Amino acid sequence: MNQPIIRVENVGLRFDSFVALDDVSLSVNAGQCIVICGPSGSGKSTLLRCINGLERFQKGDVWVDGVSVRGCQDLPKLRRGVGMVFQHFELYPHMTVLENITLAPIKAKGLSRKQAEDLAFHYLDRVGIVDQAQKHPGRLSGGQQQRAAIARALALEPKAMLFDEPTSALDPEMIAEVLYVMRDLARGGMTMLVVTHEMGFAREVADEVVFMDRGRIVEHAPVDEFFSTPRAERTREFLNKILLKL
Amino acid sequence: MDWQVIIANFPLLMSGLVKSLQLTVVSALFSFPLGCLIAIGRLSHRRWLSGASTAFVNVLRSNPLILILFWFYFLVPLITGRNVNDLTSIIVAFIVFFAAYFAEIVRSGIQSVGVRQIQAGLSSGLTYAQTMRHIVLPQAIRAMLPALITQCIVVFQGTTVVYVIGYSELLHTAASIAERTVRPVELYVTVAAIYFIVCYSASRIARHFEKGAA
Numbered sequence A: 001m002n003q004p005i006i007r008v009e010n011v012g013l014r015f016d017s018f019v020a021l022d023d024v025s026l027s028v029n030a031g032q033c034i035v036i037c038g039p040s041g042s043g044k045s046t047l048l049r050c051i052n053g054l055e056r057f058q059k060g061d062v063w064v065d066g067v068s069v070r071g072c073q074d075l076p077k078l079r080r081g082v083g084m085v086f087q088h089f090e091l092y093p094h095m096t097v098l099e100n101i102t103l104a105p106i107k108a109k110g111l112s113r114k115q116a117e118d119l120a121f122h123y124l125d126r127v128g129i130v131d132q133a134q135k136h137p138g139r140l141s142g143g144q145q146q147r148a149a150i151a152r153a154l155a156l157e158p159k160a161m162l163f164d165e166p167t168s169a170l171d172p173e174m175i176a177e178v179l180y181v182m183r184d185l186a187r188g189g190m191t192m193l194v195v196t197h198e199m200g201f202a203r204e205v206a207d208e209v210v211f212m213d214r215g216r217i218v219e220h221a222p223v224d225e226f227f228s229t230p231r232a233e234r235t236r237e238f239l240n241k242i243l244l245k246l
Numbered sequence B: 001m002d003w004q005v006i007i008a009n010f011p012l013l014m015s016g017l018v019k020s021l022q023l024t025v026v027s028a029l030f031s032f033p034l035g036c037l038i039a040i041g042r043l044s045h046r047r048w049l050s051g052a053s054t055a056f057v058n059v060l061r062s063n064p065l066i067l068i069l070f071w072f073y074f075l076v077p078l079i080t081g082r083n084v085n086d087l088t089s090i091i092v093a094f095i096v097f098f099a100a101y102f103a104e105i106v107r108s109g110i111q112s113v114g115v116r117q118i119q120a121g122l123s124s125g126l127t128y129a130q131t132m133r134h135i136v137l138p139q140a141i142r143a144m145l146p147a148l149i150t151q152c153i154v155v156f157q158g159t160t161v162v163y164v165i166g167y168s169e170l171l172h173t174a175a176s177i178a179e180r181t182v183r184p185v186e187l188y189v190t191v192a193a194i195y196f197i198v199c200y201s202a203s204r205i206a207r208h209f210e211k212g213a214a
């Protein structure tokens, strides 16, 4: 049983006439961490949304743990199996951190409140903010909010985690605490697909790096190769640009 | 001027006010949830559903309340061939009419919450209905509370149209006392004061929530 957890095959997606994804294929095996980078508007977020069926694509298909997204009869169940972390956290501002985390386990998975809270405290501990459980998200720092959002995704005990630029809305001093949690997850064997421009994180944690441009995968290579000998001209340009900025 | 007439008829006026308020509360209590459903329908991706909801809103908002009231009061018994109780047709007309206005308020409230919160809910395995119920609507209602209260004021003022079919709400009660006692000035001044007190207090409450939201 070593089929990939996530398999994207020849996915094509258009918004009217604009091609957002063009023949994209990608596999993430169990325990792998793959980083996606690329300029703004290249389709990275759109690709992540396709993986858990939030966006309809016209061509190809995606399989999550062997289940086809296109033919999926029970999308909520499929989505539960894929945790998602967003750039702007998307915590629910009218609920406490604890309620944020227990909502889906109770309503979608049918756990009892007690079970869901035990799970929530377990993962809050894992991301290091147990003491913030009873607060509303607005009272937390950006880094704490993102860690709460990660705990929320983990509490569904997903088979894979998708991260969409999880640190790019954070102040520099808070980026490290979130990356620390993500590194810890990857080392713990979580299957991860991460959109980020944190190349330090990519070098250290990723198994493979993907570079996207204008809806296409331009480069896809093991991490060492990606940084040492990028083949595509576009990748070199992009790497120069962001590495200089850091 | 003879204000004695107001004192003598005060209990009667108050019972008219209670009827106006009851009609307002019952209408709002039912048109708000109906408005929520219509708002969700308008935002649906299913063409027929959003089409039907939009048509409902546009038709009702392009007609005066009194005409909708006539529809339910005169035409529905005529068409169905059954006698409908006065109060029932008034209430149904109010609920249907104001649902269209509540729907528009709820729709803009839902849109103020934003698609990213919906995606967060869906991505955690909640259904669309659960996402609406637990994530979007609680935030939307908070954002639209001032507009909802203002709409309730409009409903309250709207209750005066049932005057035409002789339902004894505040205005109708005052009018019949005025006729009986031949003291129209005193009565209409008093009624104006009562409407002012109720509506102005409610609008102060609305403003309080507006500040709270900012």
Ligand SMILES: Nc1ncnc2c1ncn2[C@@H]1O[C@H](COP(=O)(O)OP(=O)(O)OP(=O)(O)O)[C@@H](O)[C@H]1O
Pocket: A015, A018, A020, A038, A039, A040, A041, A042, A043, A044, A045, A046, A047
């Ligand atoms: N619902 C939509 N309707 C129309 N166009 C869209 C929609 N969603 C995304 N797009 C377009 O698709 C392209 C890819 O968007 P996407 O958000 O996936 O890019 P991205 O790589 O995540 O960029 P960023 O780094 O800015 O987040 C963009 O040009 C965007 O304008």
Ligand SMILES: [Mg+2]
Pocket: A044, A045, A046, A164
């Ligand atoms: Mg993006």
